[in-house]
Amino acid sequence: MLSNAFTKTIRDNLRATIAWTAGAAVLSLWLASMYPYIRDSEEMKKLLEQIPPEVMAAFGMDPATFLTGAGYLSGQLYSFIGPIIMIGFAVSLGAAITATEEKNGTLDMLLSAPISRTHVVLSRFAAVALLAAFVPAAMAVVLLVGNGPFGLRLSVQGILAVNVGLWLLGMVYASIAAATGSLTGQPGTARGVALSAAVLAWFVSVFAPFFGWLDLPSKGSPFTWYIDENPMLELWSTGLGWLVISSGALGAAAVWLFARRDIATELSVFPETRLTPRRSRHVLPRSVWLLGSVAGKTVWDRRRTIFMWAAGIASPLLITFSAWPALSANAAAMAAMIGAMPSEIFAVFGMTDPEALATPAGFISSRAYVNIGPLIMIIFCVGGVSTLVAKEEQAGTLDMLLSNPMHRRSVLGAKVATLGGLAVLIAAFLTAVAFVGNEIWDTELEPMHIIGANVGLMLLGVFFGGMSLALWSFLGSGGAAVGITSAVAVGTYFLNGLATIVDPIAPLRILSPFFWYLGDTAPLAKGPQPAYLLLLLGGVAGSAIAAWRFNTRDLAV
Amino acid sequence: MVAVIETVGLTKFYGDAPGIIDLDLEVREGEIFGFLGPNGAGKSTTIRTLLNFLLPTRGSGTIFGLDIHRDTVAIKRRTGYLPGDLSLYDRMTAREFLLYFANLRKVDTRTHVRELADRFQLDLDRPIKNLSTGNRQKVGLVNALMHEPELLILDEPTSGLDPLMRQEFLDLLEEVREEGRTVFLSSHILPEVERVADRVGIVRDQHLVTVDSVEAFKGLANATVTIRFASIPDPRSFAALESVIGVDPRNGGDTLVLTIDGTIDEVIKMAAEQEVLSISTRSGELEEVFLSYYTDADAQ
Structure with a gap:
């Protein structure tokens, strides 16, 4: 497992991958196993008749599809919690492509080996793509196996499509984290930027219907690409293509930025602003009073x-x-x-x-x-x-x-x-x-x-x-x-x-x-x-x- | 002599793995005590147990007569500590870091910090994450010294320091001793211990092997004499001498390396019976004694 940067990355993240994958699988299994109760619930049927259709609609529930397996899982699993798990995991992997090691100081050691920076980033990116795929793969397996027993009536195509979409969504944010990490060398910044971008995109997609001016931005939101057409029903959409293109472009940016930068130095990103000390000698910042306890x-x-x-x-x-x-x-x-x-x-x-x-x-x-x-x-x-x-x-x-x-x-x-x-x-x-x-x-x-x-x-x-x-x-x-x-x-x-x-x-x-x-x-x-x-x-x-x-x-x- | 640190049967196990076993140690007031041993012998475990970061599996210890577990806060008020594996708050500057720790001690150390920083040539206003290993070590040293503690517990204090700074630091330790304060110095750099320590304890394989004064250890070391003769001498005649405990013929037999325990007089007299081309002597060094302890627990 230690023969190259690709397998080393897999080994380093094996435990975390198992944890995230097991979490996603258990959650999927649990939600899927609840489906028969939801479908057969008399209370639920009564309720559906009781609620005005436009209110149902406002809360993302279409009376026609809500009680189908696809509608239930889209709403419960694939529109909120699923993306959170996927993006959370992918972002932590993306930040670790270069930034985590750069901060820990082991990057110098790694790059003292006769391999190019581009090679390092590319092999790790490939390893991250593979590891990130475990989460949706486990969810897909759970749904494929549970499809019959739980009466979900999902198409195999639909299961594959939604999970490929979820994986690609994760890869977009892994790439943002990787590119930010390549530029700054700060894993915290990389995670912060990627997660903020995800929250922003989610809001743009969800609130676009309320605000006309969000129409255009929402077309560029990875969440719209991912979920706009329910992938469980609509199968392969053009949105998936956009997810592929954007994660590829951001991955390339990560390679390009990383190859052109001083590694692990305080002068790395903005040399002209950091060369002069930020404050004169013997002057403590105002926040220093906080250091009393x-x-x-x-x-x-x-x-x-x-x-x-x-x-x-x-x-x-x-x-x-x-x-x-x-x-x-x-x-x-x-x-x-x-x-x-x-x-x-x-x-x-x-x-x-x-x-x-x-x-x-x-x-x-x-x-x-x-x-x-x-x-x-x-x-x-x-x-x-x-x-x-x-x-x-x-x-x-x-x-x-x-x-x-x-x-x-x-x-x-x-x-x-x-x-x-x-x-x-x-x-x-x-x-x-x-x-x-x-x-x-x-x-x-x-x-x-x-x-x-x-x-x-x-x-x-x-x-x-x-x-x-x-x-x-x-x-x-x-x-x-x-x-x-x-x-x-x-x-x-x-x-x-x-x-x-x-x-x-x-x-x-x-x-x-x-x-x-x-x-x-x-x-x-x-x-x-x-x-x-x-x-x-x-x-x-x-x-x-x-x-x-x-x-x-x-x-x- | 008053004991500043005293342990009785102090033992620490990590699960089944021994850290230090049955340590009986006494460090006296006003001395520099060198704590020596190879990597993994139990030095840091001992120190971290003394400071209550680890709880002893059995046995007990006191510092200033106070219990190391129950009275740890009172002990720390009078102690300065430098960890062997130094970690600092990277996002602070050295000045902020030292100010914070002075505040936690509720003492004003600004004058001393300035003096120490000048002495060690430490730039206080750079973020710690941008400091080199040696400069980070200086921050740790200033932190240990700034409140003028009665006891210094230092784990590998000179690692990362350049030779000049190392000298400066050893001078400082001697000043500390002159003021009657005590230093517990864990190290594996022997010349340094030889220079400053009064007494030395050696740990090996989780046990304290021996404790003695540096002078006594030096006495244990044997001198060697290397004599080159014009013709090949008879090594047996030298081996028969009372003060010679080892004979090692070299260079085809014309050179003898003699290990001496005692006076060199009879060796010189016997050598003078033949034509001598050159002669060199080397007095015993602490290093040899320590190496013998490190590699063979039964030595001496």
Whole structure:
């Protein structure tokens, strides 16, 4: 496996590939196995008759196809969660083509071998393409095998087409990460740029029906190419061609940029601006007051990115508010949202109160507080635990930090409390944004409901942050903790939705943190809930377990 | 002499793998204690256990008479530490890093940081990620020294330093000792230990093999005399001498390399009976003693 750059890349990423592939396969299997219950659910049929067709349409559910296997899987698996898994994995692979090694300093060693830079990038790109294919391949196998037993009635062509599309979608963002990494040598920047591009493209595609000026941009969005014509039904579309062309072009850019640059030097990207020191000697930047304590340093670490997180979580909310007038006024635009939206919201909101779907509280919750909001908030909290706490142990700076006269538990406590404080700040900012949106677009939401939704959202993040903290304290590995926590989050997310329809798993619903957060009512249609206390308690318990364990174990072994 | 560091049967296992076994160690106030051993012998495990990063499997230890586990915070207040595998916050400048750690200690170290940075010629205002290995090491050294701790625990402190900086650093350690402070110096660079250390402990295969003063170790080392004769001498006559413990004929037999334990007088007298072309002597070096310990646990 160590004979060349291609096989070495495969070996390096084997474990991660197995984890991502297994996750995607288990999720696919689970969702597919639920299909017979959905199809045969009397409740579901009754509900479909009850809901006005235009509301169904606005939420991406076509009464004609929703109960078919293709419609169900397109909505549940291939429009939101599937792309998240695919892109998340592909971007991490793409950033590792050159940037991760450049930052770690092993790139010099690698390039001291008699191989060209172009050769390195190309062999790794090929390895990444192969590894990325494992995720959709596993999903395809699950659907091919489950097609008969679960009565999905999918065509083999359709299964292949949608999974090839998913793979190509991932490759576009892997290529963006690779090209950015080639240019900057910073894996963090590479991941950030690629993921931001993905979120932007998703929004452009989903909201194009509401805003005329988004029509043109949406035609250039990889999400439109991927999902615009339901690949499970439409088979091979021209969109797939665009995905191939764009990932190829971006891959070529990665090769070209990497071959023409100084490697692993501070002067690599913009020499003329970096040659002069940024500040004069003996002058500390203003942010230096943060370096007075561990808590301050935790903020210092996030002093730039916190604004990106806030913007990242607030913009979906604002866009959703701004879309409400169009939605309420224009049934045609509502209908145009077909296929672009995750339909698990149906299960979450539709069962007990179908009319809520057509209210501002239901609609805005469904966009900003059910999927993308929790996604970003959970990533912020879980990722914060990983980068601000667990990474110190892995990077080896924890020894240095703890050589100062401080107790382990106070170091951990300061970091965790600060992280929680930052989550509160983001939630407060989000609340303010919601109040402004509520005023501007006349959505007439109750102030207490706005506060309640944001408190719940924050506590959901706190819960999963606490879980990953506890896991890390036992495993000693931030990566494993994040992986397990993410799997639990995705699993319980679907558990909450599906348990409303699928009788055998109905009793388990109360175990899902998403049930504590969402319940049977949209977050914006209710005030702070007693169940939110469970989220808080979970987060606190996770932190307490971590503090106890962290205090009594060997570090960095 | 007061013991600053004292361990009794200190043992650390990583699962089944031994880190250090039954360590009985005493480091006295005001001395520079050299802690020597080959890679993987257990030096860093010992240090990380002393600092409570690792919990002992059995045995105990005290620093300043305080328990290394229970009183670790009080110990660290009076201790400066340089890890063997140094990791720093890459995105900070050295000045920011040192300020942060001074703040965590709640002491103002600005004057000392400036003095130390001048002495080591360290640019404090560059991001740490852009510093060379040697310069990063200097940041770690300044951090260990800036609050003038009573005890310095240094794991391979001179790695990455150029010869000039290494001299500067060793001078500094001697100043630290003159002030009555204590240094626990883990190293495998022997000339350096020979120069500054008062006493030396040798670890090998997870065990402390021996502890003695540097002078005593030097006494253990045997001198050699190389004599070239005009004609081939009889090696047996030299081997019969009381002070000669080894005879090694070379160069077709006209040259003898003699290992001496004791006085050289009778060797010279016997050699003078023949025509001598050249003679050279070499006094015993610490290195030979250490190598014998490293390679053979039963030596001495």
